[in-house]
Amino acid sequence: MIENKNGIFLNKINLININKKLNLPLYIYNYKKIILNFFFIKKLKFFFFFYIKSNYNIFLLKLINKIFFKFDIVSIGELKKIILISKKKPFIVFSGSGKTLSEILISLNLTIFSINIESIQEIFKIYYLMKKYKKNINIMIRINPNINAKTHKKITTGIKKNKFGINIFNLKNLLCLNSILNIKIIGYDFHIGSQITKISPLKKMFKLINNLYKNNKYKYLDIGGGIGVNYYFNKKIINFSKYYNEINKLIKKYKIKSKIIIELGRYVFCNVCIILSKVNFIKHNKKNFFCILNLGMNDILRPSLYNSFHKIESFNKGKNTSFFFGPICESSDKFLSKKLKVKNNCLIFFYSTGSYCKTMSSNYNSKNKIFEIIIYKNKLKIIFKLENFKKLIKNYV
CATH class of the missing domain: 2.40.37.10 (Lyase, Ornithine Decarboxylase; Chain A, domain 1)
Incomplete structure (x- = not known):
């Protein structure tokens, strides 16, 4: 100004x-700055899904839909907003730890890109509705890796006391169960927190990913999002390009061939x-x-x-x-x-x-x-x- x-x-x-x-x-809002942020995001060779919960203004969602066409939702209300603004079917990932039967059923009827499951109980709900209504859907498994994202305690999501995701012990039980249920698993989902300003938590996460990847090479790997923004302006934090350059190095280091999904919300419109x-x-x-x-x-x-x-x-x-x-x-x-x-x-x-x-x-x-x-x-x-x-x-x- x-x-x-x-x-x-x-x-x-x-x-x-x-x-x-x-x-x-x-x-x-400053439209010029929005377009500049879009430019940086498009340079990434990843699947970008926009976290609607960060900003669900209809005008801004139309901009996202026109350029990226991919959304991460946590409620049926968010899904309805996407349907309202979309002329053709976008890619939708349904996240969240408390999906209802009606939300899962609507997702099945619309055959969205993926439901990201967070508990063994949730996979039973999906299986029940799939059989009852003779529908199929892809799922990704959200992992709770017990890794501290080194962010504010109220926006960290990947440690064992958080409600999000499935821990490694229950993951083995879920995979064993799904060998009977036979629901199509297309990937793992990791989202350890928001406003992440250091690369060290991601290094720990990729080490765990590598161990899981040896056993199950799924098509997609959702590494979450959460890159921090500089609210203080004069404070030094890792910038957008360096952050994702470091992630690319980790992908090469562990020879991960899955398609990488990132979930961005805060970075897109915050500044x-x-x-x-x-x-x-x-x-x-x-x-x-x-x-x-x-x-x-x-x-x-x-x-x-x-x-x-x-x-x-x-x-x-x-x-x-x-x-x-x-x-x-x-x-x-x-x-x-x-x-x-x-x-x-x-x-x-x-x-x-x-x-x-x-x-x-x-x-x-x-x-x-x-x-x-x-x-x-x-x-x-x-x-x-x-x-x-x-x-x-x-x-x-």
């Missing part, structure tokens, strides 16, 4: 004017979006200034849920403040930040908010879900309208 005496500009759009036209807070909000008012006691924003944990939950950091900037600056809070009636409705100069009604920007932010938003405190807009060819396009009161109450009877 560029600030001068005429305003604050992003791709020739004056954000001051947005404040005059639309209610704040709101999400702003292409900001939230524009403003200061409601400033209060202070003898020790601290408290900056109360019009943006709350209902709009961006990650700071309250994970104590996660988002870079914050202020414009139209005034006094120093120590703490930033939202308007929600919870003490946890606060944001991590350095001290910033602020005054009443000044604009506040939150960075890296394109993934796992709007999808986690809620109507807590009976708040409306906020606008999403995109800067597309130097014009503003609304891609999610501000909710109204009728939307909040329409399902009550």
Whole structure:
């Protein structure tokens, strides 16, 4: 962004004017940055599946569908969104540890690319429905390798106390069982966590993959995703190209011939979006200034849920403040930040908010879900309208 005496500009759009036209807070996506991220992803010689749970805005899903045509889902609601935007049948992987009978049945009827199973009980459900309705489907087995992804404890998924995947002991039992059931297994699935910033956990994972690969050379190997993004901007982490160059080295080292699947969510949209909000008012006691924003944990939950950091900037600056809070009636409705100069009604920007932010938003405190807009060819396009009161109450009877 560029600030001068005429305003604050992003791709020739004056954000001051947005404040005059639309209610704040709101999400702003940068189309040029989205296309740049797509370019880097397309350079990978892997099967890329987009994790819908990271961002399920219909406009953005249409962009993904047009270029990549592959999705990873965890609910039937996500599946319906893909059906809504797709003119022809895309590749769909159904992940998640709690699939219902109805979700499995719909997947069977649509003959999706694969159901990624996470328990022995789940394979019995699939087998029962396959026989009852005389349908076939491919499955991949999600492994819990008991490997620490060295990320936040609430987004690690591959250690033994996590609910995800099948451990190595039960894997042997499952493969023995499937020799009787005879469901087509097309690959293994590993997803050890999100926001991974080091290669060392993946080295451990590939060592385990090699041991499994000696016994069962399946057609596909899903190595998960989870590459971290730089929320801090000034912090050094492994970059996208180096991360996947290291993975390629591991694939060559262990002579893995399977087709490689990666599941990307956070990386695709995280750094292409900001939230524009403003200061409601400033209060202070003898020790601290408290900056109360019009943006709350209902709009961006990650700071309250994970104590996660988002870079914050202020414009139209005034006094120093120590703490930033939202308007929600919870003490946890606060944001991590350095001290910033602020005054009443000044604009506040939150960075890296394109993934796992709007999808986690809620109507807590009976708040409306906020606008999403995109800067597309130097014009503003609304891609999610501000909710109204009728939307909040329409399902009550």
